[in-house]
Amino acid sequence: MGRAETMALQSKILVLDDGGAYRDSLSAFCRDNGLIGIRPQQPAADSVMAILGSNVDLGGILLYEHHGGKGAGLALGRRVHALRPELPIFLRRDGVPSLAGLGEDDALMFCCAYTLADLGVLKASLASSIFSRFYPxxxxxxxxxxxxxxxxxxxxxxxxxxxxxxxxxxxxxxxxxxxxxxxxxxxxxxxxxxxxxxxxxxxxxxxxxxxxxxxxxxxxxxxxxxxxxxxxxxxxxxxxxxxxxxxxxxxxxxxxxxxxxxxxxxxxxxxxxxxxxxxxxxxxxxxxxxxxxxxxxxxxxxxxxxxxxxxxxxxxxxxxxxxxxxxxx
The missing domain is CATH 3.40.1550.10 (CheC-like)
Structure with a gap:
């Protein structure tokens, strides 16, 4: 029997991105790629950790490297990864769409790094981590x-x-x-x-x-x-x-x-x-x-x-x- 038709499955993803340029492009990306994007009402790190501590069911996290301030996203990423190591984290960067320049331990926390100019990197990483299995x-x-x-x-x-x-x-x-x-x-x-x-x-x-x-x-x-x-x-x-x-x-x-x-x-x-x-x-x-x-x-x-x-x-x-x-x- 050949590869069966795939149901249009979705996955909930937590968006931790307060960059002004993100909303339209990432919102459209989520709609087009089977993602239900959700954001915390209070963007502070402690509020985010309280949400994750409640064991909310998520497919992954979209994190901006400067969420909450210059470099604050990486610090938040370390806390998130320590609390919920099972969740894949996708890092948005302002510069290169790669993990270049990050410390070795920090780089290991992320499935990929991407920029708004090239969301193809993010799409490929989602396919291999969240949508890696199809259901007839x-x-x-x-x-x-x-x-x-x-x-x-x-x-x-x-x-x-x-x-x-x-x-x-x-x-x-x-x-x-x-x-x-x-x-x-x-x-x-x-x-x-x-x-x-x-x-x-x-x-x-x-x-x-x-x-x-x-x-x-x-x-x-x-x-x-x-x-x-x-x-x-x-x-x-x-x-x-x-x-x-x-x-x-x-x-x-x-x-x-x-x-x-x-x-x-x-x-x-x-x-x-x-x-x-x-x-x-x-x-x-x-x-x-x-x-x-x-x-x-x-x-x-x-x-x-x-x-x-x-x-x-x-x-x-x-x-x-x-x-x-x-x-x-």
């Missing part, structure tokens, strides 16, 4: 459909919407206080799916569930069970479509890597630098536009095997009928 369009769309159907089945009193998919670089950020993990495997992919949620928002949403006595909160193990059931439903759909039949994996031993959870930093690591496929679902009680929504963040971490050129789906009953291999009785 049909896979992303079908994952979204399967997940919405599973969540709609579990939460029949809610509308389920999904935001545009994005890529998370590295493997750190945990959203909310609880998350589930389940292994996913076929002959063209192998890794883990995560579902993440905030406990209080999940409790509030379930208070309005038709099968739930009014005002009766769920116990902690019931919340765990519900998130686990959602995970199993989505996994079951994925397995039926992508892991059985011709996509089944032979029963050979497969190597594993440790999954590291750092509760203090609210971070989880799967030992891979490859960008993850992320989706964000909004659940809101039907007919209650003012009600606070529940957000579920879904991640696919194909860190053990990823061969999208071999991506295939198992045949459905409908496709077999169309091909003449089955007929309706």
């Amino acid at each position: 369009n049909d896979l992303v769309r079908n994952i979204t459909d399967m997940s919405r159907q599973a969540l709609g089945q579990l939460f029949p009193h809610c509308d389920v919407d999904v935001q545009a998919p994005w890529l998370a670089v590295k493997d750190r950020t945990v959203y909310g206080e609880m998350f589930s993990l389940i292994a996913i495997e076929s002959n063209w992919c192998r890794g883990t799916m995560m579902l993440q949620a905030e406990v209080d928002a999940l409790q509030d949403l379930l208070a309005g569930h038709p099968a739930r006595p009014a005002g009766q909160p769920l116990a902690a193990d019931e919340l765990d069970g519900l998130l686990g059931e959602a995970t199993n439903l989505i996994w079951g759909s994925f397995k039926n479509r992508y892991a059985g039949g011709a996509n089944a994996v032979a029963g050979a031993f497969h190597a594993q890597v440790p999954i590291i959870v750092n509760q203090r930093r609210r971070a989880v690591s799967f030992g891979s630098d490859d960008p993850q496929l992320c989706l964000r679902y909004q659940l809101r009680p039907r007919g209650q536009a003012d009600a606070a929504p529940l957000w579920l963040v879904q991640r696919f971490v194909f860190n053990l095997c990823w061969a999208p050129d071999e991506f295939t789906e198992n045949p459905t009953v409908e496709s077999l009928v169309e091909a003449g291999e089955l007929e309706l009785f």
Whole structure:
């Protein structure tokens, strides 16, 4: 099978650039290259560090070498790199589009250096660091459909919407206080799916569930069970479509890597630098536009095997009928 069509994935990037000439050209560059540019409301270094310390989910950072004053950007870059070493940093310079003239340790912090006169350097670096992995369009769309159907089945009193998919670089950020993990495997992919949620928002949403006595909160193990059931439903759909039949994996031993959870930093690591496929679902009680929504963040971490050129789906009953291999009785 040839290289599959690629979904138009995006990545959020923090822009630390107070140079007057940057806004129009960098804003247009972000729009044209799948980047969602965000800026801190307070440009001071301590405010930037507070944002990054909250473990906000980013694809990378665009940093101006003189952000905050002459040479101050490099000092900020050292602090950012020490706190979030997993994030790629792209350095804008006023002179040459290279890291020439920087100290050895400083140069190692950056993926590249570029100037506004030559954004091609930045584009090439983004392609190799953030957008280095592609995801077949049909896979992303079908994952979204399967997940919405599973969540709609579990939460029949809610509308389920999904935001545009994005890529998370590295493997750190945990959203909310609880998350589930389940292994996913076929002959063209192998890794883990995560579902993440905030406990209080999940409790509030379930208070309005038709099968739930009014005002009766769920116990902690019931919340765990519900998130686990959602995970199993989505996994079951994925397995039926992508892991059985011709996509089944032979029963050979497969190597594993440790999954590291750092509760203090609210971070989880799967030992891979490859960008993850992320989706964000909004659940809101039907007919209650003012009600606070529940957000579920879904991640696919194909860190053990990823061969999208071999991506295939198992045949459905409908496709077999169309091909003449089955007929309706």
